[in-house]
Amino acid sequence: MAGIDGTQAVPAVKARPALATRLRGRYRRGPVANLALAWLVPLLLLGLWWLSAERQWLSLQTLPPPGQVFDTLGAMLRSGELWDHLSISLLRVLGGFALGASLGLALGFAMGLSAILRELLYPTFRLLACVPLLGWLPLLMLLLGIDEALKVVLIAKAALIPATLNTYQGLRNVPKQYLELARVYRFGRWQILWxxxxxxAFPAIWSGLRYGLTHCWLVLVLVELLAASEGLGYLMSNGQQLMQMDVLLVAVLVVGAIGFTLDKLLAAIERHLLRWRHQEQRS
Structure with a gap:
């Protein structure tokens, strides 16, 4: 069919969905299949562990069988020893995370909202953020000793950097069209902010908090391995020194389970808080 100017009109071609989208639609799995796939590797590792202990590929003192580890886990739960160490570790993580996240949000908002503060603070912050955690340890040990303050400060540093950077980047990446529309409606400063x-910026801010909390949990183990007389990291260190490998593996399993649970919990909260975005994407 010719157009008004005599040129041949090109018929509209319906866009085909991307290959990944077509494959997902063709091979869509149900929740049972997803759950089975998620448990496949852990069950294989558990079977390999049991087989290693049964065939004594490693000495039982080095790698005790799963049954012994789970018996030790039950005994430590019944005696309350594991709960005591776990509660101490959780309090350290929550205290350090609250301190680091609060400072990180304040710094991120300051640099994201003020050009002067951004030029003043951002280069120095990036420089300090490049120093690894262990690089701060000798100086902080001289300043704070090896008591509880050292542990809280090191854990807080793990939350400070992602909270600050994600808050700053989230504010910087808010589309300018939103700000122009707010000025058209004559929003005040507080209205523009809230x-x-x-x-x-909330999705980026929440991602920073989520990553900060999971990173705090990882740093906790390192901190308690270095200097602690209680906590899950201390259980690992003490179990290794006394060759109680079942106790060490119990602590490893608990640390992994708690870290996995924290990440899944924060992911569920994020989906709930940002459900309006998913509704917009589906519509």
Whole structure:
């Protein structure tokens, strides 16, 4: 069919969905299949562990069988020893995370909202953030000793960097069209902050908090391995020194389970808080 100017009109071609989208639609799995796939590797590792202990590929003192480890786990739960160490570790993580996340949010908002503060603080912050955690340890041990303050500060540093950077980047990446529309409606500064900037930056801010909390949990083990007389990291260190490998493996399993649970819990909260975005994407 010719157009008004005599050129041949090109018929509209319906866009085909991307290959990944077509494959997902063709091979869509149900929740039972997803659950089975998620447990496949852990069950294989558990079977390999049991087989290693049964065939004594490693000495039982080096790698005790799963049954012995789970018996030790039950005994430590019944005696309350594991609960005591776990509660101490959780309090350290929550205290350090609260301190680091609060400072990180304050710094991120300051640099994201003020050009002067950004030029003043951002280069120095990036420089300090490049120093690894163990690089701060000797100086902090001289300043704080090896008591509880050292552990809380090191854990707080693990939350400070992702909270600060994600908050700053989230505010910087809010689309300018949103700000222009807010000015058209004559929003004040507080209205722009609460109704435009904060909702627009919230996904990045939450990701920083989520990553900060999981990173705090990982740093906790290192801190308690270095200097602690209680906590899950201390259980690992003490079990290794006394060659109680069943106790060490119990602590490893608990650390992994708690870290996995924290990440899944924060992911569920994120989906709930950002459900409006998913509804918009589906519509």
């Amino acid at each position: 109704r435009v900037l904060l909702p627009g």
